[in-house]
Structures are given as C-alpha cells and as structure tokens.
Amino acid sequence: MSLVSSSYPAPDLSNRTIAYFSMEIALSPSLPTYSGGLGMLAGDTLRSGADTSAPMVAVSLAHRRGYFRQHLDSVGQQTETDVPWSPETTLPQAGETVTLSLQGREIQVRAWRFDVIGVTGHILPVFLLDTDIEGNDPWDRRLTDHLYGGDTYYRLCQEAVLGLGGIAILSALGVKPQVHHMNEGHAALLALALLETQLQGGSLRDATEADIQAVRRQCVFTTHTPVPAGHDQFGLDQMYQVLGHERASAIERIGCLHNGLMNMTYIALRFSRYVNGVAMQHGKVSQQMFPEYPVHSITNGVHAATWLSRAFQELLDDQVPAWRTDNQYFRSVYGIDPALVAHAHLKGKLSLFRTIAQRTGLKFNPTVLTLGFARRVATYKRASLLLHDPKRLVAIAEKIGGLQIVYAGKAHPADNAGKGLIRDVFAAASRLSSSALKIVYLENYDWDLGAALTQGVDVWVNTPRRPYEASGTSGMKAALNGVPSLSILDGWWIEGCAENITGWAIEDGDSEEAEANSLYEKLQHSIAPLYANPTAWAAMQRHCIAINGAFFNTHRMLEQYFTSAYFPIETSSVATGYQSPLQRRRATDDPAPNSSQASLIPATA
Numbered sequence: 001m002s003l004v005s006s007s008y009p010a011p012d013l014s015n016r017t018i019a020y021f022s023m024e025i026a027l028s029p030s031l032p033t034y035s036g037g038l039g040m041l042a043g044d045t046l047r048s049g050a051d052t053s054a055p056m057v058a059v060s061l062a063h064r065r066g067y068f069r070q071h072l073d074s075v076g077q078q079t080e081t082d083v084p085w086s087p088e089t090t091l092p093q094a095g096e097t098v099t100l101s102l103q104g105r106e107i108q109v110r111a112w113r114f115d116v117i118g119v120t121g122h123i124l125p126v127f128l129l130d131t132d133i134e135g136n137d138p139w140d141r142r143l144t145d146h147l148y149g150g151d152t153y154y155r156l157c158q159e160a161v162l163g164l165g166g167i168a169i170l171s172a173l174g175v176k177p178q179v180h181h182m183n184e185g186h187a188a189l190l191a192l193a194l195l196e197t198q199l200q201g202g203s204l205r206d207a208t209e210a211d212i213q214a215v216r217r218q219c220v221f222t223t224h225t226p227v228p229a230g231h232d233q234f235g236l237d238q239m240y241q242v243l244g245h246e247r248a249s250a251i252e253r254i255g256c257l258h259n260g261l262m263n264m265t266y267i268a269l270r271f272s273r274y275v276n277g278v279a280m281q282h283g284k285v286s287q288q289m290f291p292e293y294p295v296h297s298i299t300n301g302v303h304a305a306t307w308l309s310r311a312f313q314e315l316l317d318d319q320v321p322a323w324r325t326d327n328q329y330f331r332s333v334y335g336i337d338p339a340l341v342a343h344a345h346l347k348g349k350l351s352l353f354r355t356i357a358q359r360t361g362l363k364f365n366p367t368v369l370t371l372g373f374a375r376r377v378a379t380y381k382r383a384s385l386l387l388h389d390p391k392r393l394v395a396i397a398e399k400i401g402g403l404q405i406v407y408a409g410k411a412h413p414a415d416n417a418g419k420g421l422i423r424d425v426f427a428a429a430s431r432l433s434s435s436a437l438k439i440v441y442l443e444n445y446d447w448d449l450g451a452a453l454t455q456g457v458d459v460w461v462n463t464p465r466r467p468y469e470a471s472g473t474s475g476m477k478a479a480l481n482g483v484p485s486l487s488i489l490d491g492w493w494i495e496g497c498a499e500n501i502t503g504w505a506i507e508d509g510d511s512e513e514a515e516a517n518s519l520y521e522k523l524q525h526s527i528a529p530l531y532a533n534p535t536a537w538a539a540m541q542r543h544c545i546a547i548n549g550a551f552f553n554t555h556r557m558l559e560q561y562f563t564s565a566y567f568p569i570e571t572s573s574v575a576t577g578y579q580s581p582l583q584r585r586r587a588t589d590d591p592a593p594n595s596s597q598a599s600l601i602p603a604t605a
Contacts, residue, residue, distance in 0.1 A: 010095070010113065011123040013057065018566055019177035020046065020058040021166055021187035023159070024147055025126060027114050029447040031090075032066025032083035033128065035147055036376045036410070037473055038224055042183050044303035046126065048554035050118030051305070051325060054562070057175055059166035059187070061158065062087050062112060062128040063147045070410045072443040076426030078411055078419045087112040087130060094127050096172035102160055103242055107140045108133045109165040119305070119324050129165050148412070156234045156242050159264065163189030167197070179566045181220045182272070185232060185264035191215055191271035192247055204250035212254065212271070220565045221272035223265060224470050226285045227380065231265040233258065269293045274565045278471040279492050285467050298564065299492060300471040301557035304330070304549065307477040309455040311347040315340060330550040338538035345482045345541055352456025355449075356406065362440055364404050369531045371486075372457030374408040374445055374474060377418040383409065384421055385463040387428045388516035396520060397437035400528035404438045406457060408445040454478040459527060462487035463506065463519070479548035482541030486522060488515070496548045500526065501540065
C-alpha cells in the first residue's frame with residue numbers, strides 16, 4: 001500500500017480548539033478505516049474542516065484489519081474477508097505512547113497520524129489509536145484490529161481505548177481542546193477521562209455536580225440513529241471488569257445507566273452541553289427518545305470536492321471557481337447552460353457503465369433510464385421495496401422503453417436478515433432481467449463504487465421504513481452530480497424534496513404495498529415522461545445542484561456546528577480566532593461599526 005498521508009512535518013497543535021472523536025473515519029479509498037455512512041460523514045466533516053482552516057484535530061482507531069471485503073456468489077450469498085493494512089509502512093507515528101488501565105492491567109496505546117490537507121494547504125491531523133505494541137497482552141494487541149468486530153466485551157474495550165486513550169494521547173501531544181465532539185456514543189468514555197483531569201488526581205468518588213458541569217462545558221454529542229440497536233449498551237459485569245471499580249461505580253452514581261445497563265448514549269447525553277440529531281426530523285425523533293435532554297438538529301452534508309465527478313469539477317472550476325471554498329456558489333450553476341450540466345452527468349454515467357461491464361460483463365445502455373440503490377443492507381432500509389410487484393415493474397419497463405437498476409450494499413456479517421435481502425435481490429434479478437429490464441447487484445460497496453454510482457445513475461432510490469432514516473448522505477452526493485432522488489420522506493429528504501424539481505417523494509402508506517404503489521406511479525407517470533424530455537431533465541439536474549448541492553454540504557454543516565454547537569456565533573471568533581466562511585463574508589460585506597458581528601470578528605483569522 002502506498003503512502004496516503006502527507007509527508008509534511010507535524011502541524012502546530014497548540015491552537016487546536018476542537019477534538020473530533022469518531023469510531024470510524026473514511027480518510028482515503030485505500031485505508032479500510034470505515035464501514036459506511038458514519039465514517040463517510042466523519043471524513044467529509046474533516047475534509048471541510050481542512051478546506052476552511054478549522055482549528056481541529058480528530059481521533060479514531062487504526063482498524064488494522066479493516067471492516068471487511070464483501071464477496072457475493074452467483075446467488076448473492078455474502079461472505080467476508082479481512083482487509084489488512086500496515087500503519088508502519090503507511091503513516092508516520094504521532095510520537096507519543098500512553099498507558100491505560102483496563103481489565104485490571106496496563107495497556108500501551110500509540111497513535112499514527114493521517115493529515116487531511118485542505119485546498120489552501122491547512123493540515124487537519126487525525127490520530128489513529130493502536131494497541132498492537134510489543135509488551136501488551138496478546139489479546140490486547142488485537143483491540144484495534146476490527147471495526148465493529150468481536151463480541152460486546154471486545155467492543156467495550158475498543159470504546160474505552162477510543163475515549164480514554166484518545167484523551168490521554170491528545171494530552172501527551174500537547175493538544176488542549178476547548179470542545180470535544182463525540183460523533184456517536186462510541187467515544188463517550190472520554191467524559192470520564194475529562195472528569196479525572198478535572199479532579200486533578202482526586203478520586204472519582206469525590207466528583208461533584210460542579211465537576212460534572214465543568215466537563216459538560218467541554219463536550220458536544222451527535223447522535224446518528226433512531227434504531228435502538230445503534231446505541232451501544234453493556235452489562236454491568238463487563239463495565240466493572242473492563243473499567244475497574246472506581247470508574248464503573250462513578251458511571252452508576254452519576255446516572256449514566258439505562259434499563260440496568262451501561263449505555264454509551266446516556267453517558268454522552270449526561271456529559272454534553274449540546275446534543276443534536278443529524279436532520280430536522282431526526283432531531284425531533286431523538287428528542288422523543290431522550291425527553292429529559294434538549295436535542296437540537298444540524299442536518300448532515302457531504303464534502304463536495306470528494307463526491308463531484310471529474311467532469312462536474314472541471315465544469316465548475318471553469319465557470320464558478322469559488323465553489324471549492326464556499327459551497328453556496330453552487331447556486332450559481334443557474335448561470336450555466338443546462339446542456340453542459342447534462343453532458344457532465346453523461347460522462348459519469350458512461351464511467352459507471354464501464355465499471356459494470358468490467359465487473360459483471362453486462363452492457364448497460366446509456367440512453368435508458370437507470371435507477372441506483374446502494375445502502376448498508378438492513379431490513380428497515382427495505383432494499384426489495386422496488387421489487388415488491390415484479391410483474392408491474394416489468395410492465396413499466398416495457399412501457400417506458402426500458403429500465404436499468406443498479407444495486408450495491410454490504411450486510412453486517414452477523415445480520416442474517418440483511419444477507420437474505422441481498423439473496424432476494426439476486427433472485428429477482430435472475431428472474432426478471434429481460435430486454436426491457438436489467439438488474440445488477442455489484443459487490444463490495446465502498447468509497448470508489450459509491451462515488452461511481454452517485455455520479456452515474458439517473459435517479460437515486462431510497463426506501464427506508466419511517467422514522468428509522470436518521471439522515472442519509474448518499475442522496476446528497478447524487479444531487480451534487482445532478483441526480484434527483486425518489487425517496488421516502490424521511491431523514492434529509494424531508495428537507496431536500498421539492499416535488500418535480502429536485503426529485504419525488506414516495507407517499508407514506510399504511511403498508512409496503514401502498515408505498516410500493518406510490519413508487520411505481522411516480523416512476524411511470526412522473527419520472528419516465530420527464531426523462532424522455534432531455535431539455536426538461538437537464539433543467540432538473542441543474543435544480544438538484546443549485547438547490548440541494550448549495551445546502552447539503554459539510555462546509556455549511558461544519559459552520560453550523562461552530563456557530564451553534566462549538567462556540568455560539570456571538571463568541572466564536574473571540575474564543576478561537578477562527579472565522580467560518582460565513583463570518584469572513586460578513587466581515588467583508590458588512591464592516592459597519594454598528595454591525596452586531598463587526599466587533600466580534602478579528603481583522604485576521
């Protein structure tokens with residue numbers, strides 16, 4: 001594996017005021033340090049942070065054996081293999097090793113550094129924690145091997161390394177964050193480490209509510225799922241065995257248990273001054289789940305420069321070059337000839353079809369309407385809703401002059417129901433494929449395939465069971481590339497759907513049959529006729545970029561975190577010396593002395 005991090009010297013860490021913690025982060029297509037949407041969101045957040053010179057660092061685990069590589073046989077049976085990589089030959093060391101006390105013994109933890117480099121050269125370092133160190137117990141050396149692997153005991157040990165080890169590493173490196181952002185509850189034990197720091201060597205037994213409030217002022221928590229299984233919980237016996245009596249009893253005493261279990265989400269809630277969901281609707285659902293805590297919402301986004309096709313990047317660089325540092329300029333796509341937008345998308349479509357041909361031998365027709373569905377395969381995401389009425393789907397394909405459907409997605413190795421859905425799609429593809437209808441399922445859905453799909457299909461399909469879609473970001477990537485969505489109104493699509501302008505809503509129904517009927521009606525009577533009119537379709541492609549691309553991006557999202565969560569807008573510039581793109585524009589456009597922002601924004605960032 002070639003070097004994927006920079007060869008730059010380590011950046012100055014003394015002024016980094018935000019520490020971003022995530023169990024998974026998608027840093028590079030060649031590094032298996034992520035599994036899906038959570039990791040992609042984390043990586044995109046950091047890429048926007050680097051682009052906008054945000055004073056951030058990030059912490060994750062090395063995951064030396066990755067998540068898994070998916071293999072699908074001729075009937076869609078999934079098997080998995082490890083994706084091993086060597087930090088020693090890939091990344092520079094961070095230069096410090098710390099010692100944790102876990103499971104009644106000491107564990108050494110070191111970190112490898114990956115530099116996320118922004119468009120202006122700003123470096124945002126990511127520290128990947130690693131326990132594979134000579135001298136550690138052989139079992140402990142494997143703790144940072146597998147992302148979401150092992151049993152609950154292994155997972156609790158991993159999450160202790162992330163939270164406790166992450167704080168220790170940052171302290172050893174001289175990083176003194178003012179804010180610690182927990183991207184999901186996996187890193188919640190960082191709060192215990194901060195509480196120990198607050199007590200300056202004193203016992204956790206002596207922690208007061210004032211001490212807890214001091215930690216809360218330093219913590220922000222983003223919850224990503226309304227699905228109960230997404231909130232990690234562990235038995236009290238495991239909690240005491242892994243963390244030791246003092247830490248475990250403190251968790252009990254402080255009120256971080258839920259239903260008699262150690263719950264990482266409740267630890268994060270108890271110790272955070274700001275909590276948010278990842279879309280407007282998800283914030284409301286999360287508030288209902290956790291009524292005793294105020295829950296806000298900051299809708300997710302994607303990093304535009306990562307997910308835009310090469311053709312679109314070249315088009316925008318030529319006509320709207322400011323888009324790379326300020327994504328609000330996507331609105332200016334309205335000044336670009338729609339035919340140029342359509343041509344840029346066609347290049348992405350042809351590239352996707354070459355990939356399909358190379359992988360499967362199937363030849364797809366670039367003039368035929370092509371739908372894409374690629375998700376983590378879980379039952380609530382309902383990959384088979386599109387195939388609910390096979391005869392009707394075939395009839396529609398024949399009436400509209402052909403239809404092509406591209407599927408992709410991994411099921412968790414322990415999710416037998418999800419694996420069954422993949423087999424169902426394979427069976428349908430074999431049974432239904434004809435001259436009018438082609439269905440293909442591509443194996444090993446990853447960064448590169450996700451980019452090819454969102455850049456190349458004509459319509460992005462998403463069919464979750466409400467209200468279990470927290471946000472979703474794949475449809476945002478598609479929109480950036482001029483691809484409208486056909487989706488259930490859940491997650492981000494509640495905010496992104498302008499009917500017949502940016503896409504179409506699958507109407508809520510009392511049954512899957514009713515929702516499938518709405519999907520088929522929209523496909524036959526709204527989507528296909530518009531697709532048959534190239535001029536009208538190009539106009540919709542332009543709407544997707546101008547309307548949804550301008551909002552559903554991580555530049556906007558990160559700015560909201562700074563002004564709402566990290567440092568409220570009335571104090572952010574004073575607290576950090578950092579100016580978001582919005583604040584820089586305000587400083588330029590409205591320098592009047594009586595401006596409410598003028599006195600808060602320094603002359604230089």
